[in-house]
Amino acid sequence: MWTSSLDGQIGTGTSFTRGDLSVGDHNIVLTATDSDGAIGTDAVAITIASSHPCFAGSVSVGETVSGTLASGDCQLGDGSYADRWLLVLASTTAVQIDMTSNDFDTYLILSDDADYVIAQDDDGGTGLNSRIQITLSAGAYGVWANSYAAGMTGTYQVSVSTGGPVHASRSVESGKPLEATLKSKLMNSLLKSMPGGK
Numbered sequence: 001m002w003t004s005s006l007d008g009q010i011g012t013g014t015s016f017t018r019g020d021l022s023v024g025d026h027n028i029v030l031t032a033t034d035s036d037g038a039i040g041t042d043a044v045a046i047t048i049a050s051s052h053p054c055f056a057g058s059v060s061v062g063e064t065v066s067g068t069l070a071s072g073d074c075q076l077g078d079g080s081y082a083d084r085w086l087l088v089l090a091s092t093t094a095v096q097i098d099m100t101s102n103d104f105d106t107y108l109i110l111s112d113d114a115d116y117v118i119a120q121d122d123d124g125g126t127g128l129n130s131r132i133q134i135t136l137s138a139g140a141y142g143v144w145a146n147s148y149a150a151g152m153t154g155t156y157q158v159s160v161s162t163g164g165p166v167h168a169s170r171s172v173e174s175g176k177p178l179e180a181t182l183k184s185k186l187m188n189s190l191l192k193s194m195p196g197g198k
């Protein structure tokens with residue numbers, strides 16, 4: 001029997017083929033029983049990569065990653081560049097996601113696996129930096145590193161840590177309407193708003 005740390009039992013017998021494993025790092029364990037009832041196990045680690053066009057890499061809880069917004073990256077409907085980082089949670093987790101940059105005014109968007117927007121933030125961190133605090137159930141999420149304005153490029157950091165309040169932050173700065181900003185970012189089909197306008 002073959003079991004995955006992400007997907008549970010994934011196959012039986014001496015070999016099997018699957019095309020639907022979850023994106024992320026799998027530890028796959030083979031458990032075999034011989035005719036006398038003796039049990040042996042072996043394990044292999046594999047990584048399933050995302051085929052998402054905006055995929056920049058994976059980020060896990062407790063990790064900080066660095067990236068770059070540059071021409072050629074995905075562009076949201078407002079003309080801003082965006083990198084999508086894959087966050088996979090094995091259980092319900094209260095997370096704090098921070099995006100910082102010395103080069104541009106950051107904008108952070110959290111989506112579900114199907115790119116429906118769950119939360120967004122402009123300046124909830126220090127200065128013009130972004131922060132989202134939210135409790136998420138187990139599953140895969142997109143952390144979109146983005147800029148407030150169109151065409152901004154430069155390096156940034158995204159970090160995911162545990163703890164913090166359970167509500168999504170929605171920071172507003174005078175002159176920078178958050179909902180209108182998101183609406184213009186959603187103008188192409190990379191990101192979607194939740195059915196019912198949530």
Ligand SMILES: [Ca+2]
Binds near residue numbers: 070
């Ligand atoms: Ca990039």
Ligand SMILES: [Ca+2]
Binds near residue numbers: 105106121122128129
């Ligand atoms: Ca900002």
